[in-house]
Structures are given as C-alpha cells and as structure tokens.
Amino acid sequence: EVQLVESGGGLVQPGGSLRLSCAASGFTFSSYEMNWVRQAPGKGLEWVSYISSSGSTIYYADSVKGRFTISRDNAKNSLYLQMNSLRAEDMAVYYCARGLAATIIDYWGQGTLVTVSS
C-alpha cells in the first residue's frame, strides 16, 4: 500500500524557516517523481514544487521560487521541502504527492499544517 507521511509543520514567525519531510513507503520511491501541493485554510489547491525521480529536474511555482527548495533522499525514501523567508500567505496544509510523470499526481499524503504568524 502506498503511504506518504508528512511531518515538520508547525508555527513559525514571518520571515522564518521550516523544513518539511515526507516519508514514503509501499512503493519503489526512487522510481517516482514527487510533488508538494498546498492548500490555504478554506481555499483551493496550489501546486508548489516538483522533483524528478533522480532529483536532476526541479520546478517551482512562481509564488515560492527563490524561497523554497525541494530535495529528496532516495536511500531514505524521503522527500523534503525547505521553506525560507516565510510569509503569511504561505500558511497552508502542505501535501506530499507522488507523480507518475510531470503531468500526473496519483497518490497524496495526509498533509502537514504550516502556520505563519507572529
């Protein structure tokens, strides 16, 4: 069974940093592309970032480019999102999501909440 478990969310002040993690199991992690998708409270979904299976190709939404960094450790079956210079508008539930290709998301984690507030 595919499982994606996010962690690392919490309360952070504006301008602060946070690192999210996603532990994957139930599939060969190194063979799959991965994404981060977020959802602000009461709002819709927003794609944040993508990383290829090897980590060699990375994309970001314009809203986070230059502030967020996606990475993965295939030996640890883990995906990460380093978030710097956090803003109030970054407050959201962050979902780790598996990709079948750059165009497809097939499985989602349960999400971790990031709260940005002073």
Place this chain on the structure above:
Amino acid sequence: QTVVTQEPSFSVSPGGTVTLTCGLSSGSVSSSYYPSWYQQTPGQAPRTLIYSTNIRSSGVPDRFSGSILGNKAALTITGAQADDESDYYCVLYMGSGQKVFGGGTKLTVL
C-alpha cells in the same frame, strides 16, 4: 496569468448524472494539458480520480469518467451517490513542470 476555471458549485440528485467542467480564462483545453481531476471531502487529503484526460486512477469506480467537451475538460459522474458530495478540483499541465489548479467545484447531492 493563466486562470483555470471551474463552476463554484453544482448540485445533483441521487442517482443522477452531473458533468463538471474545467476551462481556461483564455484558450481551449485539450488533451495536451493532461487534465486531471481530484475529489476532496472536508478535512481529508485529495484523492485522484482521473488523469491524462480520461484514465481512471486505481480503485476509482467507472461511475467517474473524464473527457474533453468542446473547449473544456469534463468530469462526469453517473449514478450520483450521497458520498460523492465533495469538492472537485481539476488541474492542467502548463509545461515546464508547472501545474495550475482550478478553484474547485463544490458538489451537493440532494
């Protein structure tokens, strides 16, 4: 900036058929945008229903189908059930890894 459009809300009677659409603020949606559809109930993670226009994700019943209708992507639910009451999101692939979600459609079954 590209805006992906969805109906804010829709209602369907139990057993009925409903078609939700996913369009572009300018231009037409084609299979080249690899439209996908997701279902989300309050407090839960999204669930993938359809990807690449019309491919059902694993475990998704065939009551759910995807297509291109005119200049939009479409999700059709036949034989609507009470537990189909959810938010439905589409996403379009814009190239260079960029994906843009629609604002979502709140479906009521009554």
